Amino acid sequence: MTNRTALPETFCAAFQETAARWPEEVALRTPDGGTRVTWRDYAERVHRLAAGLAGLGVRHGDTVALMLTNRPEFHLADVGALHTGATPFSLYNTLAVEQITYVLRDSGARVAICEEQFASKMLAAVRDTAVEHVLCVDGTPDGTRPLAALEPDPDFDAAAARTAVRPQDTLTVIYTSGTTGPPKGVELTHANMMAAVAATLAVLPAGQSDRIVSYLPDAHVANRWGAHYTSLCTGMQITTVADPKTMIAALPDVRPTFFGAVPQVWYRLKAAIEATLAAEDNPTKRRLANWAIGVGVRHARASTGHGRIPATLRLRHRVADALVLSKVRSTLGLDRVRIAASGAAPIAPEALEFVLALGIPVCELWGMSETSGPATMNRPEAIRIGTVGQAVDGMQVRLAEDGELLARGPLVMKGYRNDPERTARTIDAEGWLHTGDIAEIDAEGYVRIIDRKKELLINAAGKNMSPANIENAVKVACPLVGVAAAIGDNRPYVIALIAIDPEAGAAYAAEHGLPDASPATLAGDPGVRATVEAGVTAANEKLARVEQIKKFAIVPALWEPGGDELTPTMKLRRKPISEKYGRLIEELYTKP
Numbered sequence: 001m002t003n004r005t006a007l008p009e010t011f012c013a014a015f016q017e018t019a020a021r022w023p024e025e026v027a028l029r030t031p032d033g034g035t036r037v038t039w040r041d042y043a044e045r046v047h048r049l050a051a052g053l054a055g056l057g058v059r060h061g062d063t064v065a066l067m068l069t070n071r072p073e074f075h076l077a078d079v080g081a082l083h084t085g086a087t088p089f090s091l092y093n094t095l096a097v098e099q100i101t102y103v104l105r106d107s108g109a110r111v112a113i114c115e116e117q118f119a120s121k122m123l124a125a126v127r128d129t130a131v132e133h134v135l136c137v138d139g140t141p142d143g144t145r146p147l148a149a150l151e152p153d154p155d156f157d158a159a160a161a162r163t164a165v166r167p168q169d170t171l172t173v174i175y176t177s178g179t180t181g182p183p184k185g186v187e188l189t190h191a192n193m194m195a196a197v198a199a200t201l202a203v204l205p206a207g208q209s210d211r212i213v214s215y216l217p218d219a220h221v222a223n224r225w226g227a228h229y230t231s232l233c234t235g236m237q238i239t240t241v242a243d244p245k246t247m248i249a250a251l252p253d254v255r256p257t258f259f260g261a262v263p264q265v266w267y268r269l270k271a272a273i274e275a276t277l278a279a280e281d282n283p284t285k286r287r288l289a290n291w292a293i294g295v296g297v298r299h300a301r302a303s304t305g306h307g308r309i310p311a312t313l314r315l316r317h318r319v320a321d322a323l324v325l326s327k328v329r330s331t332l333g334l335d336r337v338r339i340a341a342s343g344a345a346p347i348a349p350e351a352l353e354f355v356l357a358l359g360i361p362v363c364e365l366w367g368m369s370e371t372s373g374p375a376t377m378n379r380p381e382a383i384r385i386g387t388v389g390q391a392v393d394g395m396q397v398r399l400a401e402d403g404e405l406l407a408r409g410p411l412v413m414k415g416y417r418n419d420p421e422r423t424a425r426t427i428d429a430e431g432w433l434h435t436g437d438i439a440e441i442d443a444e445g446y447v448r449i450i451d452r453k454k455e456l457l458i459n460a461a462g463k464n465m466s467p468a469n470i471e472n473a474v475k476v477a478c479p480l481v482g483v484a485a486a487i488g489d490n491r492p493y494v495i496a497l498i499a500i501d502p503e504a505g506a507a508y509a510a511e512h513g514l515p516d517a518s519p520a521t522l523a524g525d526p527g528v529r530a531t532v533e534a535g536v537t538a539a540n541e542k543l544a545r546v547e548q549i550k551k552f553a554i555v556p557a558l559w560e561p562g563g564d565e566l567t568p569t570m571k572l573r574r575k576p577i578s579e580k581y582g583r584l585i586e587e588l589y590t591k592p
Contacts, residue, residue: 007198007233010190012082012162014233019043022208022235028072029239031250037072047158049080052150056133058111060085060164065109067091067118069242070214073137077113083162089173090219094562100125103175106185106418119144167191173417174221174369185417186369195410196225196372197233199392203379204339208235210257215241220569222344225373226260251333259340263347270354271479292324296357304383325359334360339380341365346449348472349386364388366449370433372411376447387446397447404453405439406432457488463546473542478535480504483559485577487585495588496552497581498532499559523556551588
């Protein structure tokens with residue numbers, strides 16, 4: 001395991017130490033071992049890439065843009081750029097040309113590295129920016145050069161370049177997906193991210209024998225912190241999954257020891273298990289499985305509460321685990337998970353309870369780009385369902401008068417790139433980061449996130465409600481629901497717009513003989529409507545009366561990350577949704 005006190009000051013130094021310590025171990029791989037990169041190979045290729053980028057004129061303080069799926073080349077290119085003293089950063093692959101242009105201009109990138117599938121967008125976007133070279137990792141489309149064939153700078157001094165990197169140098173820029181307006185460039189230093197890795201390792205020690213799946217976008221702070229940077233410090237093996245839709249199928253091959261997921265992944269796992277149980281023809285097996293999960297739920301509640309676990313429950317849980325729960329974990333490929341995390345959005349408590357019942361130790365955490373990753377987290381031995389845990393090592397949290405969560409400590413960003421005014425509005429004179437989240441903090445320091453400050457619904461009677469709470473209840477109750485948008489601000493009651501999950505929708509269409517699985521076909525199908533209605537009814541039973549959804553509509557469209565309705569990280573763009581679906585919303589409120 002890695003001792004947090006032993007971490008170097010920069011990620012260049014961390015990489016060199018790790019590569020020297022485990023040269024023959026596999027650092028990067030793809031599912032089924034199609035590609036395997038040892039730490040020795042990793043170090044040699046990073047050296048060549050750094051010299052090649054230096055040959056293009058990349059120097060200390062420059063920025064390098066990356067537009068790649070989750071693949072080994074991302075890690076090679078990122079660390080190669082770091083070793084020139086440059087600042088590599090990632091772009092979301094779903095961005096439109098105009099958005100890419102904005103980010104390239106704001107970052108001042110001189111070099112862009114992409115895949116062939118993104119080359120046309122990148123080439124169209126680099127006009128009138130500072131980008132001088134577009135490099136491709138898997139082909140040579142016109143207008144690009146192959147990354148692997150760069151001519152090295154003969155005068156490049158690799159040791160001098162990497163040792164010139166200081167802790168306060170900018171490590172990366174995380175361009176927030178933003179629900180309104182252009183993205184903000186969050187500048188994180190080596191010191192910021194090293195503090196984040198150290199704080200995490202103090203709670204969740206990791207080492208070279210650990211394995212993690214990289215499938216979330218590397219433009220998101222979660223994947224850079226959780227997989228990329230943590231691996232550079234610990235030697236943890238990374239398996240890259242280019243298509244996130246295939247991630248769950250890849251788990252039995254990887255059998256990760258660390259696993260992080262957004263709530264939607266846990267909802268899908270829960271729905272898949274429940275569907276499998278419902279389809280079990282053998283009533284004895286079905287009853288046994290339901291009994292075991294019930295025991296697991298009771299055990300999870302007892303172990304995450306304040307009381308002691310009764311001896312009889314412990315015994316039943318051991319039997320349930322031996323007969324059923326361990327087999328479920330093995331089938332999923334999560335039988336070797338030492339720790340799992342849920343973040344990026346609040347997870348419904350009943351879903352977290354279900355996953356804990358399976359014996360998967362999921363710790364909910366909270367953080368944002370501006371905090372270099374997790375600023376609070378549940379400890380494995382002290383999980384409190386419904387909270388995002390306590391502040392991590394070195395961080396302080398408190399509430400402002402209006403309930404906004406404030407955070408201060410070494411994880412707080414350097415600032416917003418090219419925007420000192422916004423930085424000053426976000427980080428006050430005393431160093432407190434104003435997060436925009438409304439929260440509660442209990443006597444033991446456990447934080448409960450209520451919702452985004454700007455997203456709370458206030459109905460016509462003045463009642464405050466959390467739309468996320470309402471939306472999560474629906475998604476947990478109905479696997480067909482991919483996205484739910486609760487609407488009720490200054491309205492007499494809550495309504496919802498619902499978009500069908502494409503994977504669940506395709507399975508439903510195949511099972512029920514629909515002509516296709518298009519959003520229009522699914523939205524118009526009476527069976528889909530009835531299934532969603534049953535889910536809304538079940539969700540309403542778990543909500544306060546004022547929160548309950550009185551009417552809903554299934555939209556005949558696919559809501560995709562980076563589209564009109566969702567940011568690249570699946571956050572709802574509430575104002576554009578209200579404008580785009582204004583007529584439908586008014587119909588729901590005016591029709592009896």
